[in-house]
Amino acid sequence: MAVQTRIFPLALAVGCLATVAVPVVVYAQSNPGFTFNWGDGPSGKQQLRYYLEYGTPGFMNDRYWLRLGKQNVAINRINITYPDYFDGHFNAKSIELRTGGTSNNSLFSLRRDPGEVMPLAEATVDQDNRVIDIIPAEPIPAGKDVQVVISNVRNPQVGGMYYFNARIGSPGDIPLMRYIGTWILSIARN
Known part of the structure; x- marks a missing residue:
């Protein structure tokens, strides 16, 4: 009888701990999990990594972390084009350029260590031609990890x-x- 009374509080404590330790579901999109590539589209080497805060249709105030990675040349301009069927909207005042923050290969390191914000000379969004143009105040040296945060x-x-x-x-x-x-970019379907 004494053994049962000691086991019951222990089982109750373990059960409560297991209930508290259940992970929370995260509403974020990252890289595409499984994709097919054919034709002239981007090969595996040409696919760039990204992270979306929410990635749900029609969601306002989402944030895109678009990683360029390390380049072999200095960068004085970044040009991003997107398809005409993308009916979302970007705000040029909400565009940042960051270096560092992606020291390891973990995709979620983008979120934990956002890196250093680089000053911009100009950032423009041409909704009609579907172009985002970013010009840093000073060229980014070769070999630096770069990401665009919108x-x-x-x-x-x-x-x-x-x-x-x-x-x-x-x-x-x-x-x-x-x-x-x-x-x-994969935006979740409703």
């Missing part, structure tokens, strides 16, 4: 897959934009 995004009304293409410009005599990859 806050106050209004997601499209319909969920789906959206291809955002990234191009960078480097300081030099010829101002050519170089394609570096594509973010395949």
Whole structure:
């Protein structure tokens, strides 16, 4: 009888602890889990990593963390194009450029360590031509981890897959934009 009375409080404590330790469901989108690539689309090497705070259709005030990664050349301009069927909205005043913050390969390290904010000379959003243009105040040196953070995004009304293409410009005599990859954003369906 004494053994049963000692086991009961222990079982009750373990049961309560297990109830408290249940993980909370997170409403965030990250990289596409399983994708097919064919044709001239972006290969696995050209897919860029991203993180969406919510990633739900029509959600206002979402935040996109679009990682460019480390580049072999200095960057003095970033150009992002998105498809015409993306009916979401971006605010140019809510665009940041960050370096660092992605020291390990964990996707969620973007969220834990946001990195250092780089001053911008200009950030524009051309809704008609579907282009986001970002010019840092000073060129970003080669080899630095770079990510674009866009806050106050209004997601499209319909969920789906959206291809955002990234191009960078480097300081030099010829101002050519170089394609570096594509973010395949997946907005959850209702």
